[in-house]
Amino acid sequence: MVERENADLLWMDQVDINDKSLVGGKNASLGEMYQNLTSRGIKIPFGFIVTSNSYKSFINFNNLEEVISMELKNIDYNDTISLKRVGIKIRTEIQNGDFPESINHEICKFYKELSEKYYDVEGNPQTYTDVAVRSSGTAEDMPDASFAGQQETYLNVRGKQNVLESIRNCFASLYTDRAISYRKSMGYMTDINISVCVQKMVRSDLGSSGVAFSLDPESGFKDVILINSSWGLGEMVVGGCIQPDEIVVFKKTLNEGYFPIIDKKLGLKMQKMIYGINLDQKTKIVSVDFSKQSIFSINKIQILKLSKWVIEIENYYTNILSKWTPLDIEWAIDGLSGELYIVQARPETIHSRRNLNTIKEYKLIKSPTIKPILTGIAVGNNIGKGKIKIIYTMDSRDGSNGLENFKKGDILVTDMTDPDWEPIMKMSSGIITNKGGRVCHASIVARELNIPAIVGTENGTQILKNDQEITLSCGEGETGYIYEGNIPSEIIEINIDELPQVKTKVMLNVGSPENAFASSFLPNSGVGLAREEFIINNFVGIHPMALLKHNSLNDPELTTEILSRIKGFKNEINFYVNKLSYGIARIATAFYPKPVIVRFSDFKSNEYSNLLGGKYFEPHEENPMIGWRGASRYYSPKFKEAFLLECKAIKEVREIMGLKNVIVMIPFCRTVGECKKVLEVMKEGGLERGIEGLQVYLMCEVPSNVILAKDFCKLVDGFSIGSNDLTQLTLGIDRDSELIAHIYDERNEAVKSLIKNVIEVCHENNTKIGICGQGPSDFPDFAKFLIENGIDSVSVTPDSLPKTLFVVKDAENNKISE
DSSP states (O other): OOOGGGOSEEEGGGOOGGGHHHHHHHHHHHHHHHHHHGGGTOOOOOEEEEOHHHHHHHHHHTTOHHHHHHHHHTOOTTOHHHHHHHHHHHHHHHHTOOOOHHHHHHHHHHHHHHHTTSBOTTSOBOSSOOEEEEEEETTTTBTTBOOTTOSOEEEEEOSHHHHHHHHHHHHHGGGOHHHHHHHHHHTOOSSOOEEEEEEEOOOTTSSEEEEEESSOTTTOOTTEEEEEEEESOTHHHHTTSSBOEEEEEEHHHHTTTOOOEEEEEOOBOOEEEEEOSSSSOOEEEEEOOHHHHTSOSSOHHHHHHHHHHHHHHHHHHHHHHTSOOOEEEEEEEOTTTOOEEEEEEEEOOSGGGOOTTEEEEEEEOOOTTOOOSEEEEEESSOEEEEEEEEOOOSOOSSSTTSGGGOOTTOEEEESOOOGGGHHHHTTOSEEEESSOOTTSHHHHHHHHHTOOEEEOOSSHHHHSOTTOEEEEEOOSSSEEEEEESOOOEEEEEEEGGGSOOOSSEEEEEEOOGGGHHHHTTSOOSOEEEEEHHHHIIIIIOBOHHHHHHGGGTTOHHHHHHHHHHTTTSSSHHHHHHHHHHHHHHHHHHHHTTSOEEEEOOOOOHHHHHTSBTGGGTOOOOSOGGGSSOTHHHHTSTTTHHHHHHHHHHHHIIIIISOOTTEEEEEOSOOOHHHHHHHHHHHHHTTOOTTGGGOOEEEEEOSHHHHHTHHHHHTTOSEEEEOHHHHHHHHHTOOTTOGGGGGGOOTTSHHHHHHHHHHHHHHHHTTOEEEEESSHHHHOHHHHHHHHHTTOSEEEEOGGGHHHHHHHHHHHHHHHHHO
16 A cells, blocks of 8 residues: 555545645645534535645656756746746646556546546436646745645546646646746745645536635734625636625624624626536636626625634634634535535735734825726725836737836736736736736735735726826725826834823724724724714715605606616615615724724715705705704604614614624714604614613714703713814804814813813713814823813824824823822
């Protein structure tokens, strides 16, 4: 019997994580999971592994070792033509090689035995089952390099000769242009071998498939799972051929029995890959039925099952490796049986190595009038600048593809990339693609190379022009923006270890849900202010009453536009509630279990009018700042129906997703009676103070809130001082008027007197009180005043946090010394 370490072929259940040198990282992982996780209910398609011993024997049998070595020495790595010439030469030699007879016989024998484990429609053992033939390099998935997509995978392979040919092609893919270039850049040029897994195919051509990350791949936030999904075989997702559906799930409350799908975005799934019609045509790409384009390719039950498996796999690897091990997992759903399978898992190698004590923020220095010329999905968080070079293909040898004009520092613009593009991607200062999502090839390589990329622009190759100078910004959240010209920018680097420890709770004002995961790495005591109006404006964009009443407005254009925007949702109410709840949930998830204070919508009538359909439901007010806003809307017959949707969204976040750290806050509440009315409407909407641990806060921004603070304290759990409006209303100033701007100052003694008074009353009534605004950060003397008077917390924007911590520390020290 051949010793295991000398075996040419092994069954999947004969290998484990310690066999990377023998079977490669991916195959070792598959064997480890098959042996230890299938007993826990996780399904993994069975198969066999052609070990690196077989590859070595193949190379020796065909006398290729010296040929390969000599060819590699002749490469000019700065010349893509030289790289291509050598790659073609080596691959051709390997593809023309023969297997040693013993290995040829073993592969056919193993394939026959694997086929006989499965049955045809008549119940007979299959002669030739359909398999996936997957490469697994012995240097891949190393701690400092992932080698993502460097070697080939062949799907729906049937028949002995096709299996042999696919294995030989996998061997050859060790020397694709991109694989050679990548190994050179990562310093892995010697002792490189390859293994191949022959694995039973899952009929996801009739179902769906995709990728799941056990962390957020942009920020590195570890408590969520990112799922990308599309119809058909998974190569369309991995290859970036389509923009997939995107789902985000929160790990912590999922483990507590909740259903925390905290975000869902419908992709553009116009094509899918399915089985070919004969042995020669292994796969083909077809159009997706229009009816399926507008629905998600993975349902809620499947999402939750997959998420639980992802958590279990991550926990398993974290335990056996004694360190946190986030994973990149490929999955598939069999369209015949409906069963979910894990087909591959590999370590995520970017954020797992990141130094979390240092945070870099990239910011553009631009005026509000500068608008983007194109948007897409942001990859990374930095900024790229350069001249556009549009390249459609890497295949042209006559120079017509534009490669000869591409210079280091140019911006690559193309339809989509695959691993063949890696050599030119390394030269670029930014990447823009028409197609793709967060886990496509372009996204993965851009993260590895720390190059900003914007994928899924849909029409970047049409909008942008060759040699056009642009700035590509990925530092503004999940949406990437492309601006005309060279926009100045700056890098802000924060060393968390150098920030002072303070006794006062310092919280964050988080405007954009897209930035919440990244902001969570800053030292904080939670979120002091999350504004619903930002979410409504940026993620909904439609007036809530227009959503509810558009059919009665006799405006066909409005109805058509609304129906186009709610595609993928059951109806208008489902759209509004889900969009709002997803935005709130992202923020609540990022800071869980710390408190997150969510302020109900506080649009003024002129701001609501700007939303789609808003003109039908908003009055004209001479001074909207002190008009129909905040609490006065919530019980009004003209708006109550919309406010109840806000309550429904909060209820969804707290009770379905399990994010009980969400606290709600009532803005601009003028009277005690008005506060009682709002609480009654909230109760009608399923939100009652004290039930399910719900806390209710009040924005303290109207002088009456201070004057009647004792009465308000009986109705709420906390106050948050809104110093901007409180200053405006105390001094009788329109804060938007430049004519009297010199009078506006929250340090005015009248304003400070009110603040001091309300802090005292709140403490006497065991009611929490904080302040949300830039005052403590901008004015050290104001911070000192607040600390001296015992403010419970201050809340500032993330970019102001470092400065605020130093100011608060000084104020605390001065208080002690006095």
